[in-house]
Amino acid sequence: MSPVEIRPFEAGDLTACGALLAQRHRRQRLAQPLLSPRFEAPETAVAEVTAAFKAPDASGAVAIRAGVPVGFVLGAPKTSPLWGPNIWVEAAGQAATDAETMRDLYAAAATRWVDEGRTAHYVVVPADDQELVRAWFRLGFGQQHAHAVRPATKLDTKPLAQDLTVRRATRADIPDLARLDLELPTHQGLSPTFSAGRIGTVEESLADWADDIDNPEYATFVAVRDGTVIGSAIGCALEKSSSHLGPARPDNAGFLGYAAVFPPARGAGAGRALGTAVVDWAVDSGFDCVVTDWRVTNLLSSRTWPRLGFTETFLRLHRTIGY
Numbered sequence: 045m046s047p048v049e050i051r052p053f054e055a056g057d058l059t060a061c062g063a064l065l066a067q068r069h070r071r072q073r074l075a076q077p078l079l080s081p082r083f084e085a086p087e088t089a090v091a092e093v094t095a096a097f098k099a100p101d102a103s104g105a106v107a108i109r110a111g112v113p114v115g116f117v118l119g120a121p122k123t124s125p126l127w128g129p130n131i132w133v134e135a136a137g138q139a140a141t142d143a144e145t146m147r148d149l150y151a152a153a154a155t156r157w158v159d160e161g162r163t164a165h166y167v168v169v170p171a172d173d174q175e176l177v178r179a180w181f182r183l184g185f186g187q188q189h190a191h192a193v194r195p196a197t198k199l200d201t202k203p204l205a206q207d208l209t210v211r212r213a214t215r216a217d218i219p220d221l222a223r224l225d226l227e228l229p230t231h232q233g234l235s236p237t238f239s240a241g242r243i244g245t246v247e248e249s250l251a252d253w254a255d256d257i258d259n260p261e262y263a264t265f266v267a268v269r270d271g272t273v274i275g276s277a278i279g280c281a282l283e284k285s286s287s288h289l290g291p292a293r294p295d296n297a298g299f300l301g302y303a304a305v306f307p308p309a310r311g312a313g314a315g316r317a318l319g320t321a322v323v324d325w326a327v328d329s330g331f332d333c334v335v336t337d338w339r340v341t342n343l344l345s346s347r348t349w350p351r352l353g354f355t356e357t358f359l360r361l362h363r364t365i366g367y
């Protein structure tokens with residue numbers, strides 16, 4: 045095989061690298077057909093790679109064999125302080141005909157990223173591509189997050205515990221909804237996730253809910269046991285999410301955007317009942333599939349959502365440089 049040349053990504057690489065992305069997506073859809081067929085079209089894939097290339101401060105590398113691009117990686121920083129001094133390779137930011145080449149591409153691109161002081165690296169990788177995932181693992185990355193999808197079909201309902209019900213939330217539930225908003229960041233601040241982000245206050249949540257409770261674009265459910273609200277979940281269209289971008293965004297998808305159960309009530313079926321309510325809402329609303337995501341270090345959500353039939357589409361891998 046002729047040797048591979050690695051050089052910085054240039055505008056002239058967009059068409060060929062878009063074609064590589066389209067091929068990658070075609071392969072991925074054999075395993076995960078709920079992903080959108082749109083990105084199999086070279087022109088759509090080129091548009092995605094172009095957007096990745098034109099993102100502020102984007103940079104990357106391309107691999108050339110016998111004059112033909114055979115792989116690329118493109119990253120750009122996010123401005124939120126949540127991610128540290130970061131670079132993100134989003135779902136449209138990489139493809140290679142041979143996974144091993146991705147290690148050369150990263151080596152070249154990361155030189156600049158680290159020179160710029162960007163030492164927190166995030167990369168969104170097709171979940172089914174074992175060789176590509178392994179190539180990233182052998183670059184020091186580990187899994188941080190999972191994106192997942194399930195068909196919009198009613199779940200086989202397990203009978204709920206006798207005293208448990210799930211219903212749409214009303215204005216009277218706002219105090220409980222506000223307290224439940226703090227449960228996810230609080231839980232994710234604990235070991236082994238250690239990723240709380242900013243934990244807001246109950247007062248802020250009360251104000252948000254006062255504005256949003258009647259918003260028809262969100263379907264909010266509460267789980268009630270013995271007359272007491274013990275959990276909540278929110279469904280909406282996937283377009284409302286700032287995550288699940290480009291090839292990671294299935295068409296006409298509902299989104300399980302939030303769920304939390306108060307700690308003493310966990311592990312007794314409320315989470316399943318709430319997730320089921322959102323899936324049923326998505327079916328009744330005419331969505332074709334339902335998307336969600338979770339931190340894989342969150343032992344609770346990472347065990348709950350696969351039980352409701354969600355399967356991984358993309359893995360977010362993470363590496364912190366320096367130690």
Ligand SMILES: CC(C)(COP(=O)(O)OP(=O)(O)OC[C@H]1O[C@@H](n2cnc3c(N)ncnc32)[C@H](O)[C@@H]1OP(=O)(O)O)[C@@H](O)C(=O)NCCC(=O)NCCS
Nearest residue numbers: 231303304305310311312313314315316344345347348351
């Ligand atoms: C995630 C959460 C909403 C789930 O609610 P819950 O009431 O604890 O969940 P359930 O009791 O309904 O259990 C859900 C499923 O996970 C399974 N599960 C729970 N612990 C498990 C374990 N250790 N191993 C394997 N499966 C497990 C249960 O068996 C159940 O599946 P099943 O109904 O098919 O048996 C809740 O734990 C929570 O609030 N966690 C903190 C906040 C959070 O992480 N929110 C999710 C944001 S993505």
